[in-house]
Amino acid sequence: MITLLVNGERLTVDADPAMPLLWVLRDLLNLKGTKYACGAGLCGSCTVHVDGEPVRSCIATVESVAGRPVTTIEGLANGDELHPVQLAWFETNTPQCGYCQPGQILSAVALLERSPKPTDEEIDEAMSGNLCRCGTYLRIREAIHRAAGGGGS
Amino acid sequence: MSAVTKVSRRSFLQTTGLAGSGLILGVRHGWASLIPVPGLDPESSVFEPNVWVSIGEDGVVSLTVHRQEMGQGARTTCCMLLSEELEVDLEDVKVVQALGDPKYGNQSTGGSTTVRLNWFPLRRAGAAAREMLVEAAARRWGVPAADCRAESGAVLHGSERLTYGELAAAAAELPVPEDPSLKDPADFKLIGTPQRLIDTEDMVRGDAVYGYDVDLPDLLVASVERSPVAKGSFLSYDADAARAVRDVVDVIELEPNATGLTNAGVAVLATNTWAAMQGRAALNVQWEPGPLATETSDQRRAELEQIASEPGTVGRAEGDFEAAAASAERIFEATYYAPYAVHAMMEPPAATAHVQGDRCDVWSATQAPQWTVGEVAGALGIPGSNVAVHVTLLGGAFGRKSKPDYAVEAALLSQKSGRPVKVLFTREDEIRHAFYHPESYQVLRAALGPGGSPTGWMHRSVFPAIGWTFPDGGATPGGQERGLGLTTMPYRFPNIQIEAGRVASSVRIGWMRSVCNMFHATAVQSFMDELAHELGRDPVEFHMAMLGEPRIMEVEGSDSQFPYDTGRLKAVGEAAAEMAGWGRTLPARQGLGFAMHYSFFSYAAMVAHVSVSQAGELTVHRVDTAVDCGPVVNPDAIEAQMQGAVAMGLSLAKFGRISLREGAVEQGNYHDYPVVRLPEMPRINVRIIQTGDVPTGIGEPGVPPTMPAVLNAIFAATGVRIRDLPLEGQDLS
Ligand code: FES
Ligand code: FES
Numbered sequence: 077m078i079t080l081l082v083n084g085e086r087l088t089v090d091a092d093p094a095m096p097l098l099w100v101l102r103d104l105l106n107l108k109g110t111k112y113a114c115g116a117g118l119c120g121s122c123t124v125h126v127d128g129e130p131v132r133s134c135i136a137t138v139e140s141v142a143g144r145p146v147t148t149i150e151g152l153a154n155g156d157e158l159h160p161v162q163l164a165w166f167e168t169n170t171p172q173c174g175y176c177q178p179g180q181i182l183s184a185v186a187l188l189e190r191s192p193k194p195t196d197e198e199i200d201e202a203m204s205g206n207l208c209r210c211g212t213y214l215r216i217r218e219a220i221h222r223a224a225g226g227g228g229s
Numbered sequence: 230m231s232a233v234t235k236v237s238r239r240s241f242l243q244t245t246g247l248a249g250s251g252l253i254l255g256v257r258h259g260w261a262s263l264i265p266v267p268g269l270d271p272e273s274s275v276f277e278p279n280v281w282v283s284i285g286e287d288g289v290v291s292l293t294v295h296r297q298e299m300g301q302g303a304r305t306t307c308c309m310l311l312s313e314e315l316e317v318d319l320e321d322v323k324v325v326q327a328l329g330d331p332k333y334g335n336q337s338t339g340g341s342t343t344v345r346l347n348w349f350p351l352r353r354a355g356a357a358a359r360e361m362l363v364e365a366a367a368r369r370w371g372v373p374a375a376d377c378r379a380e381s382g383a384v385l386h387g388s389e390r391l392t393y394g395e396l397a398a399a400a401a402e403l404p405v406p407e408d409p410s411l412k413d414p415a416d417f418k419l420i421g422t423p424q425r426l427i428d429t430e431d432m433v434r435g436d437a438v439y440g441y442d443v444d445l446p447d448l449l450v451a452s453v454e455r456s457p458v459a460k461g462s463f464l465s466y467d468a469d470a471a472r473a474v475r476d477v478v479d480v481i482e483l484e485p486n487a488t489g490l491t492n493a494g495v496a497v498l499a500t501n502t503w504a505a506m507q508g509r510a511a512l513n514v515q516w517e518p519g520p521l522a523t524e525t526s527d528q529r530r531a532e533l534e535q536i537a538s539e540p541g542t543v544g545r546a547e548g549d550f551e552a553a554a555a556s557a558e559r560i561f562e563a564t565y566y567a568p569y570a571v572h573a574m575m576e577p578p579a580a581t582a583h584v585q586g587d588r589c590d591v592w593s594a595t596q597a598p599q600w601t602v603g604e605v606a607g608a609l610g611i612p613g614s615n616v617a618v619h620v621t622l623l624g625g626a627f628g629r630k631s632k633p634d635y636a637v638e639a640a641l642l643s644q645k646s647g648r649p650v651k652v653l654f655t656r657e658d659e660i661r662h663a664f665y666h667p668e669s670y671q672v673l674r675a676a677l678g679p680g681g682s683p684t685g686w687m688h689r690s691v692f693p694a695i696g697w698t699f700p701d702g703g704a705t706p707g708g709q710e711r712g713l714g715l716t717t718m719p720y721r722f723p724n725i726q727i728e729a730g731r732v733a734s735s736v737r738i739g740w741m742r743s744v745c746n747m748f749h750a751t752a753v754q755s756f757m758d759e760l761a762h763e764l765g766r767d768p769v770e771f772h773m774a775m776l777g778e779p780r781i782m783e784v785e786g787s788d789s790q791f792p793y794d795t796g797r798l799k800a801v802g803e804a805a806a807e808m809a810g811w812g813r814t815l816p817a818r819q820g821l822g823f824a825m826h827y828s829f830f831s832y833a834a835m836v837a838h839v840s841v842s843q844a845g846e847l848t849v850h851r852v853d854t855a856v857d858c859g860p861v862v863n864p865d866a867i868e869a870q871m872q873g874a875v876a877m878g879l880s881l882a883k884f885g886r887i888s889l890r891e892g893a894v895e896q897g898n899y900h901d902y903p904v905v906r907l908p909e910m911p912r913i914n915v916r917i918i919q920t921g922d923v924p925t926g927i928g929e930p931g932v933p934p935t936m937p938a939v940l941n942a943i944f945a946a947t948g949v950r951i952r953d954l955p956l957e958g959q960d961l962s
Contacts, residue, residue, distance in 0.1 A: 092475055095503045103450070103501035108442040109435020111624070112502075113575045114656045118899040121575055149435030162433040169425045169865055172873060173300030174432030175439060175575040175624030200908035207899060209575050209625050210300045211876025212869070213907040 083151030093139035109149035120206030149178035164223035172210035276397035288394020295333035299623035302866035314355030316379035329598025329618035341829035341926020356409035365399035423865035440579035440594025458892035476504035533670035541728035544711035548724030553685030557676035569887035576624020582639035583649035628740035664739020686722035693734030712786020714749030720775035750933030754824035804855035809836035820945025824937035829926030845962035878935025
């Protein structure tokens with residue numbers, strides 16, 4: 077049994093300790109907002125926060141996050157109220173297919189916590205690990221500026 | 230980060246059960262399961278004038294969407310067309326995703342067809358319902374229908390007002406008008422205005438349900454080891470080792486299916502994805518690769534080149550190119566090559582099936598629910614009427630998810646295991662077991678008469694046809710594939726010869742966002758640029774001069790219903806050049822490149838502004854693009870589609886390469902099949918030009934001009950002409 081702290085809830089799971097956090101979240105905890113796309117730390121779709129830092133859950137074993145606070149996309153909104161970064165994504169009509177966006181949003185939340193008014197260069201750097209095959213990148217950049225309280229770059 | 234606002238948008242993904250009982254599959258915040266709940270039918274609709282619109286006693290207006298959402302906005306645009314004529318507010322409707330069913334007409338979502346083919350049918354469906362509701366209200370009040378008007382889900386007459394819910398039962402008694410009158414476009418309130426995609430809130434919350442996310446009680450997850458070479462077979466594997474992995478339940482062999490969609494494979498079924506993957510890794514399958522295992526990309530390229538040296542099937546001939554060539558002062562020739570490419574959409578293929586007796590439910594991220602019905606029914610040996618295909622959201626598709634292979638695998642595995650089974654492709658599976666964008670080799674020749682006047686155009690395109698994928702398919706590119714940018718060449722040459730060459734393929738061929746238009750536009754638009762430079766003319770001026778006076782083209786790939794008007798092409802070309810400030814002086818090693826292309830009955834032109842460092846590093850700074858896809862339904866989606874098309878075109882230009890070694894695909898994940906990342910994105914300016922009264926496609930037309938615009942800009946910046954794709958590994962210094 078492994079004890080996890082997910083979105084503020086303490087949970088225990090019976091899993092192979094080597095199972096990546098991604099599959100524990102999706103298959104054992106039914107938190108399917110965290111997405112698989114490469115399984116190899118190459119695309120950022122599976123990004124969650126561990127101790128407030130963005131982590132690729134497809135290559136982090138469940139054992140390695142035992143007892144540490146994990147935040148997934150499902151843990152951002154406060155009921156009906158979207159997190160400001162989710163709201164910025166919503167208002168800028170950023171998603172196309174939407175599949176990469178939970179990972180994008182979690183990377184952006186981490187960036188904004190580190191740097192509340194990021195420059196384009198900081199955004200490029202922080203977001204370059206998150207792929208979007210639909211090509212929503214320009215709106216992602218705009219959404220981050222919006223969440224930061226600016227009108228745009 | 231301060232403002233927190235409550236967002237009220239609710240969207241629903243709902244469907245109908247096997248036995249016809251309504252059931253909710255998922256509601257935002259209630260997505261907890263996709264389990265059918267028999268008997269739960271909150272709709273109990275009383276008014277259903279057609280398959281698209283239903284209004285319940287509770288006043289809830291439900292709109293059925295029969296096209297699939299893969300990021301292009303289809304669900305939203307379909308709702309806009311219905312809502313505009315029905316006179317309901319988009320925020321108030323409930324959206325129902327249709328099952329695969331012939332009653333909806335063509336549901337296959339591809340070829341940039343959703344708006345073009347549904348512009349009239351969906352508006353008529355909405356208008357018919359509106360007329361009946363207005364008539365019901367007029368009778369209730371004893372006034373002429375002409376004196377009443379519909380607005381925001383209600384009918385009004387003076388100060389009187391009846392909601393659609395109040396009128397639904399009475400409207401249901403009226404005959405359905407056969408020829409309802411459509412609104413004058415000048416009165417549109419919704420069509421033509423920017424609208425957020427209806428699934429946006431679900432997506433940002435992580436609540437949106439894709440094929441990968443389907444869950445059912447008792448579900449097994451399957452990971453399938455497939456033959457690395459098409460048509461290979463397995464010699465041996467270690468089922469015991471797979472079964473020894475914790476949570477693995479079963480190991481099941483899959484035979485290739487008769488329609489050529491699936492290859493041989495060994496599936497490991499487990500109670501979770503990780504266990505299925507671990508079990509699969511332990512299988513250690515030994516393959517007999519079969520006759521296709523000899524092919525490598527280098528050999529194939531030589532073969533394509535050889536075929537291109539001989540005449541192909543003629544797709545368009547005007548005048549006499551050979552005679553023009555014989556009497557030409559000189560011949561200008563260039564050849565272009567592009568390798569196989571793959572979709573690499575973020576969500577790999579995924580489908581779930583549950584076979585119960587002689588019935589099967591499928592939940593699939595599919596572009597083609599009706600094809601899925603047919604293939605699953607055929608594979609299971611049951612009638613199509615016993616197969617229900619529920620469509621999830623698609624995490625990108627770009628043509629790959631038009632093939633129902635993964636649903637067939639899930640259905641067979643459910644039949645054999647007796648449990649619901651979800652087949653999940655890994656990224657490596659997606660890249661190695663795809664239906665590939667074909668590789669191509671093209672020869673272009675221009676005959677130049679006295680003073681450099683162009684007298685002849687010869688274009689021969691060699692690429693494996695999509696027919697190779699299917700046992701009964703034709704192997705020579707047919708008119709449909711030639712019509713994708715080859716025969717549609719718009720320039721006025723007095724003598725024209727356009728041919729397609731036949732070449733076999735050892736991998737399966739499929740559709741990928743804009744299909745053959747990509748390599749045809751790359752060749753035609755690069756060649757026009759080369760020719761302009763050869764003749765010492767400005768490229769944009771040369772393009773416009775060669776278009777000549779606007780005319781309607783009738784060639785393979787045109788359709789009189791949506792006339793191919795070179796005047797519209799010219800207009801987008803001139804607009805893009807103007808937006809980019811064509812002709813301005815740039816610093817050294819910077820350049821502008823122009824390209825324009827007609828596809829899917831739409832017109833797109835682009836100017837790329839690039840710089841190339843002394844070390845040969847490419848930066849695309851800006852893309853100015855003008856597009857004409859007729860009257861606009863959702864301008865916000867058009868801008869998004871053009872941005873996405875540029876991203877995809879740029880990815881292909883820079884990195885798009887699938888290569889073969891002994892018949893097997895060499896690439897496997899985003900490290901060896903990269904796509905562009907945020908820092909590589911140029912600024913993109915989109916101008917929409919609206920011509921005519923029928924909308925055409927927008928999902929694909931932005932991709933083809935991207936590659937040649939960038940290649941032409943590289944030439945302008947450096948003098949280096951790239952004729953082979955991708956750019957990766959080539960020296961631009
Ligand atoms: S799925 Fe984890 S980085 Fe791609
Ligand atoms: S929105 Fe589709 S992959 Fe990013």
